[in-house]
Amino acid sequence: xxxxxxxxxxxxxxxxxxxxxxxxxxxxxxxxxxxxxxxxxxxxxxxxxxxxxxxxxxxxxxxxxxxxxxxxxxxxxxxxxxxxxxxxxxxxxxxxxxxxxxxxxxxxxxxxxxxxxxxxxxxxxxxxxxxxxxxxxxxxxxxxxxxxxxxxxxxxxxxxxxxxxxxxxxxxxxxxxxxxxxxxxxxxxxxxxxxxxxxxxxxxxxxxxxxxxxxxxxxxxxxxxxxxxxxxxxxxxxxxxxxxxxxxxxxxxxxxxxxx
Amino acid sequence: xxxxxxxxxxxxxxxxxxxxxxxxxxxxxxxxxxxxxxxxxxxxxxxxxxxxxxxxxxxxxxxxxxxxxxxxxxxxxxxxxxxxxxxxxxxxxxxxxxxxxxxxxxxxxxxxxxxxxxxxxxxxxxxxxxxxxxxxxxxxxxxxxxxxxxxxxxxxxxxxxxxxxxxxxxxxxxxxxxxxxxxxxxxxxxxxxxxxxxxxxxxxxxxxxxxxxxxxxxxxxxxxxxxxxxxxxxxxxxxxxxxxxxxxxxxxxxxxxxxxxxxxxxxxxxxxxxxxxxxxxxxxxxxxxxx
Numbered sequence: 001x002x003x004x005x006x007x008x009x010x011x012x013x014x015x016x017x018x019x020x021x022x023x024x025x026x027x028x029x030x031x032x033x034x035x036x037x038x039x040x041x042x043x044x045x046x047x048x049x050x051x052x053x054x055x056x057x058x059x060x061x062x063x064x065x066x067x068x069x070x071x072x073x074x075x076x077x078x079x080x081x082x083x084x085x086x087x088x089x090x091x092x093x094x095x096x097x098x099x100x101x102x103x104x105x106x107x108x109x110x111x112x113x114x115x116x117x118x119x120x121x122x123x124x125x126x127x128x129x130x131x132x133x134x135x136x137x138x139x140x141x142x143x144x145x146x147x148x149x150x151x152x153x154x155x156x157x158x159x160x161x162x163x164x165x166x167x168x169x170x171x172x173x174x175x176x177x178x179x180x181x182x183x184x185x186x187x188x189x190x191x192x193x194x195x196x197x198x199x200x201x202x203x204x205x206x207x208x209x210x211x212x213x214x215x216x217x218x219x220x221x222x223x224x225x226x227x228x229x230x231x232x233x234x235x236x237x238x239x240x241x242x243x244x245x246x247x248x249x250x251x252x253x254x255x256x257x258x259x260x
Numbered sequence: 261x262x263x264x265x266x267x268x269x270x271x272x273x274x275x276x277x278x279x280x281x282x283x284x285x286x287x288x289x290x291x292x293x294x295x296x297x298x299x300x301x302x303x304x305x306x307x308x309x310x311x312x313x314x315x316x317x318x319x320x321x322x323x324x325x326x327x328x329x330x331x332x333x334x335x336x337x338x339x340x341x342x343x344x345x346x347x348x349x350x351x352x353x354x355x356x357x358x359x360x361x362x363x364x365x366x367x368x369x370x371x372x373x374x375x376x377x378x379x380x381x382x383x384x385x386x387x388x389x390x391x392x393x394x395x396x397x398x399x400x401x402x403x404x405x406x407x408x409x410x411x412x413x414x415x416x417x418x419x420x421x422x423x424x425x426x427x428x429x430x431x432x433x434x435x436x437x438x439x440x441x442x443x444x445x446x447x448x449x450x451x452x453x454x455x456x457x458x459x460x461x462x463x464x465x466x467x468x469x470x471x472x473x474x475x476x477x478x479x480x481x482x483x484x485x486x487x488x489x490x491x492x493x494x495x496x497x498x499x500x501x502x503x504x505x506x507x508x509x510x511x512x513x514x515x516x517x518x519x520x521x522x523x524x525x526x527x528x529x530x531x532x533x534x535x536x537x538x539x540x541x542x543x544x545x546x547x548x549x550x551x
Contacts, residue, residue, distance in 0.1 A: 005280075015549075084548070088285060088392040091545040097285040103392075111390040116316055128308045129391050180280060 005181060005212045006063040006086070010095035013056040013081050013236075055081045056236040059095070063214070065180075068207045070223035070244060071216045072251050073233035074258075079216045082233070083107060083183045086214070101180030101212070104131050109170035109187050115159035119150055119169055122158055126173045140176045147198070148172035168195055175202045182206065184215045188222060200225060220248055289545060298394050305393055309401045314408055328409035329416045332364040339364075339481045349482045352514035355424045358417075362511045363480040363504040365417050366439075369410035370446050370500065371471045376402035377450025378457045378464050385551045395544050396537075399450045403443060421511070431510045438506045441529050445499060448532025455543040458550055474498075479505055485516070496521035499528030 056078045063069060071079040084090045086097060087105035112129035113122050123144055127137040137144075145151055148169040150161070158166055171187060184203070188196050203226055207213055217223055223230060223244060230247035232240040234254070240247050283294075336357055343349045344356030351359040380398040381388065388395070421428070457463040475481075478500045487495045495501060496518060502525030505517040 085285060088283070089389060090548045092285065092287055094287060096287075099283045099285065101280040103283075105391065107390045112387060114312065114316065116319065117312065121312075121315075125308060125312055128305055129387065129393070134304060 003064055004062045004098075005065045005067075005100045006214075007098045008062065008095070009060050009097070011056055011059040011082070011085065011092050011097060012054060012094040013078075013085060013090070014052050014054050014093040017051045017053055054236050056085070056092075059233075059236075059238050061231060061238065061241050063212055065101075065212055066207075066210045067229060068213045068215070068227045070227035070230040070247075071214060071233060072220075072223060072230055072247060073239075074255070076235075077233040078236040079233055080107075080185055081236075083185050083214065083216060087183055099181065102131065103181045103183060104174075104177035104179035105183045105185075106130075106171075106174040106177070106187050107183070107185045109167055109174060111170075113158060113166065113170060116157050118157055119145075119148075119154045119161070122169065123173055126170065127176075130174060130177055131179055132177060136178055140178075144172045144176050147175065147202070164192065164195075167191065171195075171199060175199065175206070180211060182211055182213045184213065184217075186216050186218065188217065188219070220251075224248065289541065295394065295541070299396065302393050302397060306397050306401055306404075309397065310404055313401065313405050328412040332361060332368045332413050333416065335368075336361045336364050343481050349486065351483065352512075352516075354426065354512050354514065358420055358424050358426050358512065359483075359508070360481060361417050361420055362508045363478075365410065365413045366442050366504060366507045367475065367478070367480050367500075368413060369406055370442060372409060373403045373406035373443075373446035374450055374453060374471065375467060376406055377446070378453040378467055381454050381458050381547060382461075382464075382551065388551050389548050395547055396451075396540060399447065399454045399540070402454075403447045403450055406446070407443065417511070426512060428511055429513065434506070435510045438503060438510060441506075441526060442503055444533050445503065445525070445529035448529060448534070448536040451536030451540040452532070455540045458543070458547060474500065479508075483508075483515075484518070484521070492518075493520070496524055499525050499532070501525070503529075 059078075059082060071082065073079050081090070083105065084107065085092050086099065087103060087107060089105075089107070110126070112126045114125065117125065123141065124134065124137055127144075128134065145154060148165075148171070150165050150169055153161065153165070158169070161169070168191075171191070174187070188199055191199060200222060203213070203215075207226060213226070215223065215226060227244050230240075230242065230244045231238060232247050232251055232254075239254075240250050339360045340357050344351075344360070349356070377399040380402045381395070384398055387393075453463060453467070477495075477498055479486075484492070484495060484501060484505060498521075502517065502521035502523070505515070506522055506525070508515040509517040
C-alpha cells in the first residue's frame with residue numbers, strides 16, 4: 001500500500017513534425033494517397049526523413065499527497081506537455097501515469113469565458129468547466145468575487161472588462177478549485193506585482209491544506225516560495241528531481257553554460 | 261507488535277476505501293465503463309453549456325426566438341407557391357401549407373442539429389486544448405440546442421393546423437417516439453461529422469450543399485406517393501424518408517407511411533448512433549492535437 005497520488009512511469013509524447021494541424025481537406029488527403037506510390041521512386045521530394053520530435057521521453061517520478069512540486073526548464077523543455085498529459089487533454093505516446101484524486105488544471109486562465117456573458121455568469125460557467133460543482137461555486141462565490149476585485153462589475157458582460165480584470169477574474173475562479181490535485185501552468189506571468197502576490201499567497205494557503213500541486217513557472221521566486229521539490233526538464237527528459245535549492249542551482253548553471 | 265500490525269492493516273483497508281477516483285493515463289483508449297461513468301459525472305456541464313448557448317443566441321439577436329420560426333415558415337411559403345399552387349402536388353386533401361410544414365419542422369431541426377454539431381469541436385477549440393471533459397458532450401449539446409428551436413417551430417405548426425382547421429387524431433401519440441428517432445439520427449450523423457470536420461475542414465463547407473440535395477430526395481415538399489412504383493424501394497432507403505413521412509402521418513389525416521421506410525429509418529438511426537459513438541471515441545484522443 002502506498003500513498004502516492006501521482007505515479008508516472010516512462011511517460012513519453014511524440015509529435016509529428018510539419019503536421020498540418022488539422023487543416024487538411026479532402027483534396028489534400030486525396031493528393032496524399034495519389035502521391036504515395038511515387039514516394040518510393042523518389043520522384044516526389046520527401047520533406048523530412050525523420051519527421052518526429054519527442055516532446056517528452058522516459059519521464060518517471062512520483063508525488064505523495066501534499067507535495068508541492070515545481071517544474072523548471074527552458075522553453076520547449078516539455079513542462080506544459082507534461083501538465084497537458086496529466087490534465088488528460090492530450091494522450092501520451094508511451095508510458096503511463098496513475099493518478100489518485102480529481103485533477104484541476106489551470107493551464108491558461110479564462111477557459112470557457114465568453115465575452116457576452118456577465119462576470120457572475122462566467123464564474124459559474126468557468127467553474128463548472130474546470131470541474132467544480134455548482135454547490136461548491138455558490139459556497140465560495142463571495143470569496144471568488146472579492147479575490148478578483150470586480151464586485152462593481154459583476155453584472156456587466158466581460159467584454160467590457162479590461163484585460164487585467166478578466167485575468168483576475170479567471171484566476172480567482174481557478175484559485176478556488178477544490179480538487180485534490182492542482183496543475184498550474186505559467187499563469188502568473190501576466191499578472192501585475194500586487195495581484196501576483198495575492199495569487200502566490202492563495203496558492204500557499206491551498207498547499208497548506210494538504211493538496212498536491214504541480215507548478216510550472218519561469219520565475220524562480222515563485223518556485224522557491226511555494227515548492228519544496230522541483231523537477232528539472234530539458235529536451236523532454238528529467239535532468240534532476242531534488243529539493244528546490246539544488247535544482248535551481250543546476251538550472252542556473254545550465255543556463256549560464258548555454259548562454260556562454 | 262500485533263497491535264501495530266492490526267493498526268496498519270486497518271489503515272490500509274481504510275485508505276483503499278478512500279473515495280478518491282483513480283485514473284489511469286495511458287496511450288491506449290480509456291475503457292468504455294470509465295467513459296460512461298465520466299459522462300454521468302459531467303452531466304451538469306451539459307446543462308450549463310446548453311443554457312449558455314441558448315442564452316447567447318437569444319440575447320444577441322434582434323428577432324431572437326422568432327428566428328426558429330422564420331426558416332421553416334419562409335421555406336413553406338416558397339414551397340407553397342411552387343409545389344402547392346403552380347405544380348399542385350397531391351397532398352391527400354390537406355392544405356399544402358400544413359402538409360409541407362409538418363415535414364419542414366423536423367427537417368429544419370435535422371439540418372440545424374447537423375450544422376451545429378459539425379462545427380462544435382472547432383468552435384470550442386479553446387476548451388479542447390485547455391480543459392478535460394468527455395468531448396461527446398459538445399455534439400450532444402449541439403443536438404439538444406437545436407431541439408429548443410424545434411419546440412418553438414412545433415408550436416408554430418400547431419397554430420397553423422389550428423388556423424386551417426386540421427385536427428390531429430390518435431396518431432399524435434406516435435410523435436414522441438418519432439422525435440426520439442429524429443434526435444438519435446441527428447446525433448449519430450452529428451458525431452460522425454463533428455469528428456470528420458476536425459480532420460477535414462471542408463466537411464463544413466460541403467454540408468449546406470449536401471443537405472440541400474437531401475431535401476429534394478426526401479418527401480418534405482411532396483409525398484412519396486409521387487415516386488414511381490419501381491423506384492419506391494430505392495427511395496425508401498433514405499433514412500430520413502421514413503421519419504419525415506412518419507411525422508406527417510402522426511399529425512395529419514390521409515397521410516401514409518410505409519412500414520418499410522419506417523423500418524429503414526429506425527435501423528439507420530440506431531446504426532448511425534452506434535457507429536458514430538464508436539468513431540467519435542476513436543478520434544477523441546487526438547482532438548487536442550489536431551484542432
